[in-house]
Amino acid sequence: MKKMRNHDITDDSLIENIDKLHTTKMGEERIIRNLKLQIEDVVLWCKEAVKSADIIIGQGKNSYVYKAGVVITINTHSHTIITAHKLNAKIHNIQEAEYECLPEFLYQAIFIPKGMELPPREIIKDPEIFIYIKDFGKQEGDLGVVAEQNGQIIGAAWTRIIPAFGHISDEIPELAISILPELRGFGIGTKLMRKLFATLRANGYQRTSLSVQKDNPALHFYKRLGYEITDEKADHVGHGDYIMIKEL
Numbered sequence: 001m002k003k004m005r006n007h008d009i010t011d012d013s014l015i016e017n018i019d020k021l022h023t024t025k026m027g028e029e030r031i032i033r034n035l036k037l038q039i040e041d042v043v044l045w046c047k048e049a050v051k052s053a054d055i056i057i058g059q060g061k062n063s064y065v066y067k068a069g070v071v072i073t074i075n076t077h078s079h080t081i082i083t084a085h086k087l088n089a090k091i092h093n094i095q096e097a098e099y100e101c102l103p104e105f106l107y108q109a110i111f112i113p114k115g116m117e118l119p120p121r122e123i124i125k126d127p128e129i130f131i132y133i134k135d136f137g138k139q140e141g142d143l144g145v146v147a148e149q150n151g152q153i154i155g156a157a158w159t160r161i162i163p164a165f166g167h168i169s170d171e172i173p174e175l176a177i178s179i180l181p182e183l184r185g186f187g188i189g190t191k192l193m194r195k196l197f198a199t200l201r202a203n204g205y206q207r208t209s210l211s212v213q214k215d216n217p218a219l220h221f222y223k224r225l226g227y228e229i230t231d232e233k234a235d236h237v238g239h240g241d242y243i244m245i246k247e248l
């Protein structure tokens with residue numbers, strides 16, 4: 001389980017007070033209905049989810065417990081389990097006030113092969129990486145979308161026309177995308193991409209490009225979304241990358 005930066009940290013207190021968790025009759029019915037559960041003890045089920053949560057994010061008066069694609073909302077002070085439902089992130093075009101999330105999602109977009117240590121966060125200051133977000137919003141082709149769940153941005157996808165790894169031409173914005181690590185594989189990336197394609201089309205673009213390391217599982221994700229390999233090259237640290245293009 002991981003604590004979320006820049007938000008109230010409530011996961012420890014939730015675990016410490018796990019015996020105090022309770023719900024109302026309405027809460028119980030809501031959770032059973034939303035998740036189509038066939039269980040006797042909803043509170044016990046929620047307690048187990050809290051103990052083995054993928055991530056717990058404290059926001060305002062609530063804690064949001066994420067477990068296997070389900071979000072449980074708990075009032076942090078009264079320890080009342082309010083509801084639980086499947087991840088249902090809302091996707092919208094990125095607003096200027098949300099640009100501050102880009103450093104986090106740029107960092108999360110860096111491919112780390114299994115078993116490799118996470119790089120230091122300062123890695124994004126490397127000019128070859130920072131170019132993906134530097135002064136975002138000021139140039140043509142700076143378009144983006146974010147996924148929001150319970151008031152928290154959990155994923156972002158954006159494009160730029162920049163001389164970066166996946167640059168093909170000045171008419172083809174290059175894409176970057178990432179989802180918080182604990183929330184990958186639940187369809188959020190697919191939703192973000194579909195919305196971003198629509199935004200790109202609405203802004204008159206006909207193609208979009210990207211670069212992806214050959215051994216990144218995201219390669220299959222991109223192929224499924226209609227990207228085709230157009231070139232191969234070594235990136236600045238010598239990894240083999242595919243350059244991919246998608247007709248919008």
Ligand SMILES: CC(C)(COP(=O)(O)OP(=O)(O)OC[C@H]1O[C@@H](n2cnc3c(N)ncnc32)[C@H](O)[C@@H]1OP(=O)(O)O)[C@@H](O)C(=O)NCCC(=O)NCCS
Binds near residue numbers: 184189
């Ligand atoms: C790639 C990524 C944006 C996809 O978003 P997502 O919400 O996990 O994607 P979805 O649930 O809609 O689709 C899952 C697909 O992503 C792939 N995937 C890539 N990395 C994954 C991961 N760590 N966990 C789960 N799925 C992953 C799956 O193989 C699956 O592929 P498929 O389309 O062939 O079935 C997301 O997994 C991610 O942030 N990965 C790390 C950052 C990254 O590699 N960015 C791209 C840099 S070029």
